[in-house]
Amino acid sequence: MIRWVLKHGYVAASETLASASEIKVIKLALTQSLGCSAKWDTHYKLPRRSRQVHSTLIVTSNSKYIAALKAQFLGENLPVISIDTKKKELIGNYRREGKIWRRQPLEVESYFASYAQCVAVPFGIYDLAKNVGYVTVGISHNTAEFAVNCLVHWWKVHGRTAYAHADRVLILADGGGGNGYNLRTWKKDLQDKLCDAFGLTVTLSHYPTGCSKWNPVEYRLFSHISMNWAGQPLRNLDVMLAFIRGTTTTTGLKVEAYLDQGIYRKGRKVTERQLKELALSAHDICPRWNYSLSSRPPG
Numbered sequence: 652m653i654r655w656v657l658k659h660g661y662v663a664a665s666e667t668l669a670s671a672s673e674i675k676v677i678k679l680a681l682t683q684s685l686g687c688s689a690k691w692d693t694h695y696k697l698p699r700r701s702r703q704v705h706s707t708l709i710v711t712s713n714s715k716y717i718a719a720l721k722a723q724f725l726g727e728n729l730p731v732i733s734i735d736t737k738k739k740e741l742i743g744n745y746r747r748e749g750k751i752w753r754r755q756p757l758e759v760e761s762y763f764a765s766y767a768q769c770v771a772v773p774f775g776i777y778d779l780a781k782n783v784g785y786v787t788v789g790i791s792h793n794t795a796e797f798a799v800n801c802l803v804h805w806w807k808v809h810g811r812t813a814y815a816h817a818d819r820v821l822i823l824a825d826g827g828g829g830n831g832y833n834l835r836t837w838k839k840d841l842q843d844k845l846c847d848a849f850g851l852t853v854t855l856s857h858y859p860t861g862c863s864k865w866n867p868v869e870y871r872l873f874s875h876i877s878m879n880w881a882g883q884p885l886r887n888l889d890v891m892l893a894f895i896r897g898t899t900t901t902t903g904l905k906v907e908a909y910l911d912q913g914i915y916r917k918g919r920k921v922t923e924r925q926l927k928e929l930a931l932s933a934h935d936i937c938p939r940w941n942y943s944l945s946s947r948p949p950g
Contacts, residue, residue: 709859709937714865725779730817731780735828736775737876739770742886798837852946
């Protein structure tokens with residue numbers, strides 16, 4: 652009987668010669684010997700999650716702290732941006748999830764990643780105060796260097812013009828990917844390319860694992876982009892950029908899109924010495940997920 656638990660029902664039935672009445676007798680004998688109820692509530696069940704990665708108290712404390720930081724920065728007219736990397740997309744005539752109004756369905760190719768022109772990596776920045784999104788589409792790896800270069804481009808082209816007086820920036824991010832809270836290269840590149848280069852103090856607040864859906868870029872930018880190109884094959888990068896730029900909402904969302912054709916290598920290392928040289932200060936509340944990087948004096 653134990654072997655049958657590891658098999659589908661029809662397989663177990665085909666491998667036994669017992670009749671239905673004999674199986675009932677076996678069930679009754681087993682329940683009585685095991686001290687179980689006479690009724691067998693046994694059927695196919697999915698695994699159920701019971702262990703939380705982080706305690707509810709810690710997650711709630713972090714959420715309240717992020718809300719307080721947002722209110723403080725927005726109240727002082729300082730930039731508050733939300734960042735994340737959207738799902739990678741195959742570029743080519745491939746089927747995408749969703750439906751569109753047409754007389755005839757679109758003809759698409761077989762879904763083989765090796766035949767794609769490239770794999771696009773969309774990195775999004777959402778300005779909470781301006782209700783504007785900035786998406787940089789890369790064609791290489793999702794690394795910390797790529798994420799920081801997107802932030803540097805945003806600050807050069809938009810940020811320092813829209814917030815000319817600002818010397819501090821609040822960045823909301825999830826806990827993994829190229830901008831993960833435990834990624835040394837992420838902190839090192841932020842220090843060198845953003846804080847030191849422009850004299851900024853950057854405050855980072857990360858949403859813990861399983862809580863990234865509360866990151867504003869997810870539901871204020873990425874969700875609308877996904878609805879805009881639902882069912883539409885992204886045949887080339889220009890088509891993808893056009894769909895991103897054409898994303899709007901009734902609340903006045905505007906989206907700008909750029910293409911980054913740089914090649915970013917994986918596997919970069921940051922030594923303990925380099926890490927200690929950073930002007931990094933952890934916050935008192937959830938210090939793993941909340942910290943600041945200040946600009947260092949030149950030289």
